[in-house]
Amino acid sequence: MKKTGQEFLKKTQYPYLEPSGQMMGIPQPPVELPCPGNGEAIRLPAPASVTVPHIDLRDAILHRESRRSYRKEPITLDELSFLLWCTQGVKREVTGEYTFRTVPSAGARHAFETYVLVNNVEGVAPGLYRYLAIEHLLAEVSAEPGITNKIFHACLYQQFAKKNAVTIIWTAVPDRMTWRYSERGYRYLFLDAGHACQNLYLGAEAVGCGVCAIGAFDDEAMNQILGLDGETQFVIYIAAVGKITTRIT
Template sequence: MDIFSLPEPVFDSSFSVEKAILRRRSVRVFSNSPLNLSEISQLLWACQGITHFEGFRTAPSAGALYPLEVYFSTGNIKGIPDGIYRYDPFKHQIILIKYGDLRYMLYNASLNQEWVRDAPVCFIITGVYDRTTGKYGSRGIRYVDMEAGHAAQNLCLQATALEIGTVTVGAFFDSQVQQILGAPENEFPLYLIPAGKVR
């Protein structure tokens, strides 16, 4: 198992939250420029990073149960091989799950949406509903879906501040994405988020 440490995230910048909200748009055409590990680090931290010594994260979670997992598929990031990676927020590192550029498989699984194939990286947010429904019953399903929205918006706003374009994708075959990720049966894909430099 290959593990890559990530650069420390930055906690302050001259790009305001207000400006990020103003400028955030769905981007479906990306340049060929690669992203770097510092950018990936910042995006992953914004999505699900640890912000408190008790393990609290950047996105709110019902009961602090944290049912989300974050992966990404890459074919164009400086410093790491192409593959599928899973984010470990506790150690702020990424774990290589599968070697190779699998963006084309995600493209097929997402009804041939070109931006999934063409972006340098595609983030995948999954949910393990059992972590939340175990405490909150069927209402926990709603809580997990809400949390995925919080995490995705954090990622998109952080990307905007880094001058990286994103688009959120919800149309895909769940079982195919699960298979590509090698995710367990109780872990369901909720979002694909292609990201890259804007042309």
């Protein structure tokens, strides 16, 4: 009997795929989920207006590493705006159909939503937000005082996950991908997550921040915290961000 991972690889090969929703003429899912709740919405500084220190790409790649120790210094709203733009920023939208972003995605499906746990950002109240990439703003999801601890626990008590300035949580909306690629689209979700997180690592090098990707987390607990059902939307990847002690010059 094949193990689960082997079975996944086998059954997502082309000979096993059923016709996709696109092939059957089913309307595609929306390119972005609706704005959550009636909480505060924060307009982020326009990416083009944010001044980013120059850093050589070779140096950014050379010095990129997972950093688990951060200063208590907050990151600025400009820096957060830049990092979110690096990971899911919209360069162009074909209204209602697809978007071109700062990261690659299979078929330009961009099946992620980005949640941002703010612990220490200048001018932003701590809490859980969602990044609305098309409008480039933050929408408040929860201001619950204990939400940082809940996410820390769901990240299996990794200490840096509660001593950071920001935790970025990517969730996948699989229908957005499988509409075109059937069950093989699940493979592409995980590939795309890597693209987004690597951009975060490289962008962080330019603004004196460190990043540590988190793949070890309690899936059910994380989905529950975000109010997700774990099927039509689920947490796929997490990253801690904070100011580092030294800066590349």
